Amino acid sequence: MRLFAAGTAMAVALPLKGGELELGRGSPALGEAQDPRMSRRHARIQFDGRRFLVTDLGSQNGTFVDGEPVPANTPREAQRVIRMGDSLFVPCADVNPLEQHGVVTQGSFVRGPALQALLDEVARAARLGFPLHIHGESGTGKEGVARAFHENGPRSSGPFVAVNCAAIPQSIAERLLFGAKRGAYSGADADAPGYLQSADGGTLFLDEVVELDLAVQAKLLRALETKEVLSLGAAKPKTVDIHICSASNRDLRALVAAGKLREDLYFRIGRPEVSLPPLRQRPEEIALLLQREVRQVAPTLTLHLSFVEACLLRPWPGNVRELLVEARSAIQAALMQEAPRVEARHLSPNAGTAFGSGASAPPPAPHSPPPEHREPPREASSRAKPLDDEERTRIEEALRQNGGNVAATARALGMHRTQLRRLLERHAIAAPADSEQD
Numbered sequence: 321m322r323l324f325a326a327g328t329a330m331a332v333a334l335p336l337k338g339g340e341l342e343l344g345r346g347s348p349a350l351g352e353a354q355d356p357r358m359s360r361r362h363a364r365i366q367f368d369g370r371r372f373l374v375t376d377l378g379s380q381n382g383t384f385v386d387g388e389p390v391p392a393n394t395p396r397e398a399q400r401v402i403r404m405g406d407s408l409f410v411p412c413a414d415v416n417p418l419e420q421h422g423v424v425t426q427g428s429f430v431r432g433p434a435l436q437a438l439l440d441e442v443a444r445a446a447r448l449g450f451p452l453h454i455h456g457e458s459g460t461g462k463e464g465v466a467r468a469f470h471e472n473g474p475r476s477s478g479p480f481v482a483v484n485c486a487a488i489p490q491s492i493a494e495r496l497l498f499g500a501k502r503g504a505y506s507g508a509d510a511d512a513p514g515y516l517q518s519a520d521g522g523t524l525f526l527d528e529v530v531e532l533d534l535a536v537q538a539k540l541l542r543a544l545e546t547k548e549v550l551s552l553g554a555a556k557p558k559t560v561d562i563h564i565c566s567a568s569n570r571d572l573r574a575l576v577a578a579g580k581l582r583e584d585l586y587f588r589i590g591r592p593e594v595s596l597p598p599l600r601q602r603p604e605e606i607a608l609l610l611q612r613e614v615r616q617v618a619p620t621l622t623l624h625l626s627f628v629e630a631c632l633l634r635p636w637p638g639n640v641r642e643l644l645v646e647a648r649s650a651i652q653a654a655l656m657q658e659a660p661r662v663e664a665r666h667l668s669p670n671a672g673t674a675f676g677s678g679a680s681a682p683p684p685a686p687h688s689p690p691p692e693h694r695e696p697p698r699e700a701s702s703r704a705k706p707l708d709d710e711e712r713t714r715i716e717e718a719l720r721q722n723g724g725n726v727a728a729t730a731r732a733l734g735m736h737r738t739q740l741r742r743l744l745e746r747h748a749i750a751a752p753a754d755s756e757q758d
């Protein structure tokens with residue numbers, strides 16, 4: 321599929337006929353978005369059922385596979401991205417879904433075929449009045465899916481209340497969820513409704529639901545089954561009518577088996593379940609997400625091919641959240657340098673690398689900007705360090721810059737606080753305990 325051409329992001333399927341496609345300036349497959357920097361016969365792409373092979377046909381400006389220039393007439397395997405002239409292509413074994421659905425931007429939400437199919441399922445569950453569980457890595461857009469669930473359900477005119485259960489100190493989880501009457505605890509000088517009461521007539525979205533204590537899970541289950549909430553210190557329960565949506569980046573069945581999630585609560589809220597794929601499995605959205613971000617943050621800037629290519633080459637373990645945070649930083653760097661466009665050199669060397677996943681990161685995309693933009697790679701030496709050291713240093717530095725505040729550090733790193741907490745544990749880095757404001 322083609323994701324970028326002459327300064328514009330796109331997501332166009334290019335089916336291979338008989339497992340082969342020859343591309344060049346004037347190729348009918350490229351339609352109207354022709355690329356003057358491509359040679360007439362530029363490169364041939366072949367798919368043998370397992371691998372994509374790219375052969376440069378002696379083009380003038382060369383062909384780059386996964387950021388590396390390839391010699392003419394020598395087939396090379398492409399895994400992530402192919403560059404020809406000012407165009408970027410991404411190998412994809414099945415372009416059918418992209419051909420059928422494309423990538424659409426609705427409001428500020430970018431939806432590729434996988435997300436569109438998932439949202440259809442979500443809308444069906446909402447209309448039928450079922451609960452919904454969303455499984456997906458941090459930053460994949462679970463809250464956006466939960467909002468779509470709310471908007472498609474019978475209580476769409478009611479409130480949407482999102483609660484991050486991982487961020488609630490468990491000591492006060494019960495009163496935050498179920499509310500408290502005046503005088504229920506020292507300092508309670510007025511009745512305080514809980515999240516369940518606030519969501520009455522609408523949808524309650526419980527993110528990281530498995531982080532709740534088992535006792536709170538039991539009370540939640542009771543409230544969902546009886547549709548009644550008993551506030552702390554209250555004599556009588558109050559009736560509530562809520563649609564429930566939950567999310568987790570962990571396997572609920574395994575958590576039930578491990579005794580971390582009540583089985584009866586799992587049966588009440590764990591199904592139907594939809595799985596939101598990580599961003600690395602839906603590269604077709606990346607260029608359009610970057611273009612949307614540039615248009616929103618700095619409409620005077622343009623998006624340079626090298627920036628999109630660098631982003632396509634990284635695995636983005638923090639998913640869309642991390643991509644957008646790093647894109648914003650790169651846009652700021654470009655603005656600070658009064659550059660007319662955002663280029664790969666504006667992207668932090670560690671952005672989108674295998675942070676927290678332990679997987680090896682591909683090197684940042686080598687690119688060939690015009691000579692006036694050429695400069696030595698930033699922090700090239702840090703890439704030689706083992707990944708774990710690099711990750712630890714990056715966390716410590718970010719914590720220092722954010723005065724030890726975990727929430728602010730997580731935001732700066734483009735990840736969720738829960739993800740950062742796990743990394744802090746993994747690296748045995750001391751950080752202040754969560755507070756309500758954290």
Ligand SMILES: Nc1ncnc2c1ncn2[C@@H]1O[C@H](COP(=O)(O)OP(=O)(O)OP(=O)(O)O)[C@@H](O)[C@H]1O
Binds near residue numbers: 458459609735
């Ligand atoms: N498809 C998308 N188009 C545009 N923006 C998106 C998309 N998906 C996610 N985002 C943005 O990425 C950020 C993270 O999304 P969100 O908070 O929904 O992730 P999440 O999966 O709920 O993460 P967590 O589990 O860490 O809470 C948000 O700013 C959201 O607006």
